[in-house]
Amino acid sequence: MFSPSTTKLKPSLTVCLLLTLLFTALGLILFHIDLPDQWLWLLAGAIAIHWIYAIGLHGLRVWPNSITAIDLTLDQQGEVNCRIHHRRGTSQLVILDRDSLLTAPLTILSCRPDNSSEQILPKFKRQLVILTKDSTNPEDYRRLRVLLRMAPQATPPS
Structure with missing residues (x-):
């Protein structure tokens, strides 16, 4: 019935660690791609900002949404x-x-x-x-x- x-x-420490591993892997893949330095740092910054947002949204649950x-x-x-x-x-x-x-x-x-x-x-x-x-x-x-x-x-x- x-x-x-x-x-x-x-808040979940496990979700924070999983997201950190995911975004670290994305960052490592990004640095192995042959890109101009300007694009590399721009994309690395975008990944870092999205990591902070994802940790706050799914891991720490601090954002309003x-x-x-x-x-x-x-x-x-x-x-x-x-x-x-x-x-x-x-x-x-x-x-x-x-x-x-x-x-x-x-x-x-x-x-x-x-x-x-x-x-x-x-x-x-x-x-x-x-x-x-x-x-x-x-x-x-x-x-x-x-x-x-x-x-x-x-x-x-x-």
């Missing part, structure tokens, strides 16, 4: 509805895409806005929620993964 679930998210909670509920048709809550205090109903990754060490939820409901926030095309065991209570993390795996997903409108 499905019961509604709210998962509160907190960082996701701080995920609500899962069941609608009248028996499909799972997902609502994400942002640090700025707003929330938005979203549809989880089928390309979300659900594994024990890492969960990446790919979501897009549910256009059938009234939206307060600006529209976004797609947003990722990166979760690890240390980004929430371990029991809540396990429960969220089980609910997402077992519950029927909302079918996107064509």
